[in-house]
Amino acid sequence: MxxxxxxxxxxxxxxxxxxxxxxxxxxxxxxxxxxxxxxxxxxxxxxxxxxxxxxxxxxxxxxxxxxxxxxxxxxxSILKDFPHHRLEFLKALSDSKKYKLILLSNTNDLHIEFVKTYVPFFNEFKSYFDVFYLSHEINLRKPNADIFEFVLNENNLIASETLFVDDLAENTAAAEQLGIHTWNINPETEDVTTLFETKKELFS
CATH class of the missing domain: 1.20.1160 (Paired amphipathic helix 2 (pah2 repeat))
Incomplete structure (x- = not known):
């Protein structure tokens, strides 16, 4: 579960x-x-x-x-739009109180400052997570195993009760090595808002 x-x-x-x-x-x-x-x-x-x-x-x-x-x-220039329906999905997920929600992103100060400027609801987005980890703030980055071990240990998580969603196969593969469930999402054909349909076997 x-x-x-x-x-x-x-x-x-x-x-x-x-x-x-x-x-x-x-x-x-x-x-x-x-x-x-x-x-x-x-x-x-x-x-x-x-x-x-x-x-x-x-x-x-x-x-x-x-x-x-x-x-x-x-x-x-790598940073594009943030579709509002994904924010709404996250808000509903947060409001449900069913899951601990964690963000784990490889990023940097310039990108985050850009996002804060051009995504007006960034602070609202951040507020829906219980914990918000940015690589440049914790001095760790994916796909290194130590970043996943850090998140598990810091939050007293059990790997088999944890799902990690990431678009890069190298990152999800690293998480799987530690027993974490994963969804290697394809941004070309999939959307995070279909999480519970796509990974229904984990939530049934």
Whole structure:
């Protein structure tokens, strides 16, 4: 019986344009693919192990022909709309008091500040969760096992009574290794609001 539901944020509640954002980065930075040092810096920033000022300085130094404003635009271009029906679903779920609700997102300070500015109901969204974990605030990131162990231990959760919803297969696979039930949601064809129909075997 599921007692706790852990949700990802991007491509579960807020829509993302991962392909478009990558294309924009490659074109503007004149790259064929993202080099390892860029991927490493992005990961450090997601884990809160690098300040925003350091992060921006790295990009400004690496790509001196690209303005800091353009770098910010490219970085935030992955973030798209947040359909209101998903907020309504979450509110109803929260109001039911049937489950402990946890958000677990790989993100960073710049993205969250952007979301706060352009999603007027962000604080309402946040209020519907019992616990709200952002990778850059807890210095951990998915799919590393330690982030799932942290959430389980901090909240005294039993893995077999927990469901984790995420759009990335590598993240749900890592959670499954610890005995957590998962839904690897496909943002192209599925919507989080169908949770109880899609995973009805866990809630019957």
């Amino acid at each position: 599921i007692k706790t539901i852990i949700f990802d944020f991007g491509d579960v509640f807020i829509n993302l344009d991962k392909v478009g954002a990558l294309e924009q980065a490659l074109v503007n930075f004149k790259l064929d693919s993202l080099p390892e040092d860029l991927v490493h810096v992005n990961s450090l920033y997601e884990m809160g192990l690098m300040e925003t000022s350091e992060f921006m300085e790295f990009y400004e130094s690496a790509f001196p022909d690209v303005t800091s404003e353009k770098i910010l635009e490219i970085w935030n």
